Amino acid sequence: MGAKLIDKIFPKPQRTQFLAKLVTLYFEFKRHFYYCKNINYPENQCIFALWHAHQCGLYALKEREKTTVMISNSADGEIIAQAGSAMGLNVVRGSHNRKGASATLELIDAIKKGNNGALTIDGPRGPKHKVKKGIIEIARMTGIPIVPMSWYSPSWFFLKFNTWDEFCFPLNCIKMKALYGNPIYVPFNATEDELENYRLKVENELKNLYDKLVNDFKKL
Numbered sequence: 001m002g003a004k005l006i007d008k009i010f011p012k013p014q015r016t017q018f019l020a021k022l023v024t025l026y027f028e029f030k031r032h033f034y035y036c037k038n039i040n041y042p043e044n045q046c047i048f049a050l051w052h053a054h055q056c057g058l059y060a061l062k063e064r065e066k067t068t069v070m071i072s073n074s075a076d077g078e079i080i081a082q083a084g085s086a087m088g089l090n091v092v093r094g095s096h097n098r099k100g101a102s103a104t105l106e107l108i109d110a111i112k113k114g115n116n117g118a119l120t121i122d123g124p125r126g127p128k129h130k131v132k133k134g135i136i137e138i139a140r141m142t143g144i145p146i147v148p149m150s151w152y153s154p155s156w157f158f159l160k161f162n163t164w165d166e167f168c169f170p171l172n173c174i175k176m177k178a179l180y181g182n183p184i185y186v187p188f189n190a191t192e193d194e195l196e197n198y199r200l201k202v203e204n205e206l207k208n209l210y211d212k213l214v215n216d217f218k219k220l
Contacts, residue, residue: 021082036060036151036176039220046116046147046183049135049202051210052123053165055080057151060178061118064088068110068117070103072124090115104134111142121202126164131203136186136195145183148202150209152177154217177220179213181205 038060048067050057061067068090071081081091092106111117117138121131139146152158157171170176184205186198213220 017078025086026083033172034059034170034176035174036178037220038062038178038180040180040182041178042147042180042183044183045111045114046145047111047135047139047142048116048118049121049131049146049148049206050118050150051129051165051206052120052126053128053160053163053167054149054151055120055123056169057149057176057178058084058089058118059087060149060151060176061089061116065090066115068092068107068115070107070117070119073103089118104138108138108142111138111144117142117144121206122165128165129203129207131199131206133195133199135202136199139184139186139198140188140190140195143185143188145185146198146202147183148181148205148209150179150206150213152179152210152213152217154214177213177217179209179220181209 036057036059041062048058048061058064058067058069065088069084070092071084073093081093084091090110092103092110107117107119119135119138121135122129135146151168153170153174153176155170155174157174158176159169159171161167161169184198184201186195190198
């Protein structure tokens with residue numbers, strides 16, 4: 001009964017817009033208090049691959065205005081998309097089941113024009129930490145390498161939520177570190193078996209990067 005009353009007074013579209021504005025204002029405020037050390041940051045154009053839980057890690061990227069990120073066309077995606085725009089990122093909307101083809105073409109076009117790309121490789125609904133084929137195909141079609149990235153802080157204020165992806169969010173004034181893997185090129189003429197090997201390579205590299213951040217944070 002309570003949920004129905006809330007829906008009647010404050011319908012979901014309005015709630016989504018309210019939360020989107022709130023998150024946008026927070027990120028505009030946060031830029032004055034955010035610190036992240038980038039380790040092994042790529043020097044050349046690439047497609048950043050990161051877990052859905054680490055999408056706030058896009059804040060660590062340099063020249064965010066030259067990065068285009070694909071975000072799902074869901075209501076939650078609307079909140080994230082507005083936050084991404086507040087970060088200075090370029091955003092295209094879509095996923096494997098919602099306007100995915102047109103969004104993928106937009107992302108490919110942006111990459112061919114010189115932008116970096118970025119994808120949350122297990123989004124928008126999981127399975128958690130399972131790389132989907134989309135990023136492999138985009139790398140194959142554009143000739144631009146994939147750079148896995150992970151992002152972490154041991155601080156108590158690096159929050160982890162009870163969601164399917166264990167979404168992470170850093171509060172202000174904590175020290176973050178972002179670790180980037182080496183570029184992974186996907187040949188245009190790769191076979192299906194080779195494409196699967198590249199997919200697994202990205203998946204394993206993301207796990208290794210996160211483990212390294214957790215275990216060697218102070219040394220990095």
